[in-house]
Amino acid sequence: MEDISQTTYRLIASAYQTYHEQVRRYICSRINDADDADDLAQDVFLRLMECGQMLREETAKDFIFTIARNLIIDYLRRYYKRQEITSYIYDVQETTVNDTESRVVARDLQAHEWLKVLSLPEQRRKVYCMSRYEDRSAAEIAAALNLSQRTVENHLFMGRKEVREYMRQCI
Secondary structure, eight states: OOOOOHHHHHHHHHHHHHHHHHHHHHHHHHHOOHHHHHHHHHHHHHHHHHHGGGOOTTTHHHHHHHHHHHHHHHHHHHHHHHHHHHHHHHHHHHHHHHHHHHHHHHHHHHHHHHHHHHHSOHHHHHHHHHHHTSOOOHHHHHHHHTOOHHHHHHHHHHHHHHHHHHHHHHO
16 A cells, blocks of 8 residues: 555544544445444545545545445445345255155155055056056057956056055055
8 A cells, every 4th residue: 555644644534533423324324234334434444545645625525425335335235145145045955955855755655656556456456557657548458468448447447546545545
């Protein structure tokens, strides 16, 4: 930092005594955080020292409040950016937790379904599995198992009904 004359030091000291409390209140009213307002008020006068030879008694107040305004804007930008990042992290974490939880629940339900399917009579189990897991129509299942289409539909109806009732008990 360049050498500041004694006159400039006196001017800054005088401005500090005169305006420090006003600047602190002004900043605090904008950011609603007293501790950060104290820090920013100090920063205003540190930045004022950087103005050096440009500083005049007539312009000191204007410089001070311009610097304060700029520091507030910078502070709020950082604050809202931090909030945005925190919100994003929370949303991603929440989604991840929900995805993981959903997968666990789905896997658990699938395991319960399999338990019930395995307890079905053999013919009904075959018909149910071909329909549910192989995505075959009743006509295709009837042809593959050498059964009438009506028998396949009955097996599907009864198998789905038994599995559905069992799943309701599980839930």
